[in-house]
Amino acid sequence: MKTLMTTLAALLLSGAAAPAQELRSPDGNLQMRFSLDEAGTPRYELLRGDKVVVKPSRMGFLLRGKSGSVQFGGDVAASAPVRPTESLCDEFEILDAQTSTFDETWQPVWGEESSIRNHYNELCVTLRQPQSDRRMAIRFRLFDDGLGFRYEFPVQPNLVYFVIADECTEFAMTGDHTAWWIPGDYDTQEYDYTCSRLSEIRGHMSGSITDNLSQTAFSPTGVQTSLQLKTDNGLYINLHEAALVDFPAMHLELDDRTMVFKAHLTPDPNGDKAYMQTPATTPWRTVIVSDDARDILASRLTLNLNEPCKIEDTSWIRPCKYMGVWWEMITGRSSWSYTDDLQSVHLDTDDLTKVRPNGRHGATTANVKRYIDFAAAHGMDAVLVEGWNIGWEDW
Structure with a gap:
């Protein structure tokens, strides 16, 4: 069942601070x-x-603005090219505000539930910078268990192709919450979680970054999403994103003096964050909240904010339960490498018959056969093997 009701409130505000626009969740417990x-x-x-x-x-x-240059100490020879920025985070007026409510039940391709309810109240605010005549809309969807919001850029003469240099979105926390976090890293999520106060992230950061051949940690207070938090008064908060398509992934960088998280987008080699062409939208930024931690895991807010499945025939898609040999290498029970004699292996030139096996390589044929037999006996559908026989000496 689907119902849709829209109310238009046209606002033309400029100069002084604009009155707050309020939005409540369908059950009335959340307010934005x-x-x-x-x-x-x-x-x-x-x-x-x-x-x-x-x-x-x-x-x-x-x-990202037009290229320029900056001088250091008045020395022209020491000047270096800079790439200035133009603000799309201030000097706005509210051009329009629309509210609506939406309620439907849909069937996922697979998952824990055969049907999911998508019920939210929405506020879409259209903003304009009078001086630049640039427009940006912010769409909020408030569910019973959390908030999603995204930015939308309509077709307009003064904003067609543009480059995002940084995102200014903040998540200002009310205190020094407990957090379950992994380091902010552009290349890997394969870290153990650390549980600490927000104020302790900086002190724990170096110890939380374990060796990995592909990693780029970006800040002593940067963490990845999804980020799980707990307040001293018992609220659980999860910060994340949804519908991440054609846009860089969002990390969170903490100002541990004010307990404010700021969105940190993964850059390209030039330091730019996103290349946009109107009309365009960003992913949703999400805040899920409950006084029961189990509700965070059970939330369907992220699924409801993702776009519907575009595959017409989904009959071939089915969940698969598999096991992997890699876990015993991660835990140190066995080794990724076939040999300790070589740091780099060239499969087409090295004579591996002259190399001494270390006897600890996990992905050998004999060991994989054990996994296959175990999987067959216990109803597993597949076995994933990495570095079979020859190892990952050279990754």
Whole structure:
């Protein structure tokens, strides 16, 4: 069943701070407030009952401007090229605001449930910078268990092709929460989780970064999403994203003086974050909240914010339960490498018959046969093998 009801509230506001726009979840327990401050900066706030989940937090982007140069100490010879930015996070006025409600039940291709309810109230605020005549909409969807919001860039004369230099989205926490986190890294998520206070992330960071041949940690307080938090008054908060398509992944960088997280987008080699062409939308930024940690895992907010499946015939898709040989290598029970004699292996030139096996390689034919027999006996559908026989000496 699907119902749709839309109410239009046209607002033309400029100059002073705009009155807050309020949105409530279908059950009334969550409340989101959106406003522009005196600088015309968009800000949102999230509450659950009488508890603040996210304090007023800044929104918007910095765009890559035209190339220029900067001089150091007045020495022209020491000048270096710089790439200035243009702000898309202040000097806004509210051009339009629309609210709606949506309720449907849909069937996923596979999963724990045969049907999922998608029920939310929505607020879409269209903003304009009078000086540049650039427009940006922010769409909020408030569910019973959390908030999703994204940025939308309509077709417009003064914003066609543009490069995002940085995202200004913030998640301002109310205190020094407990966090379950892994280091912010552009290349890997294969880290053990650390449980600490937010104020302790900096002190734990170096010890949490374990060796991996492909890794790029970017900050002493940068962490990956999804990030799980718990407040001292018993609220569980999860910060993440949904519908990540044609856009860099979002990490979170913490200002551990103010307990404010800022979105940190994975850059390209030039330091740019995203290349956009209007009309365009960003992924959803999500905040899931509950006083029961199990509700975070059971939430379908992320699935509801993702785009519907575009595959017409899904009959060939089925869940697969498999086991992997790699885990015993990760835990140290066995080795990724076939030999300790060589640091780099050239399969087409090295005579592996003259190399001494270390006897600890996990992905050997004999060991994989053990896994296949175990999988068959216990109802597993597949076995995943990495580095079979020859090892991963050269990755």
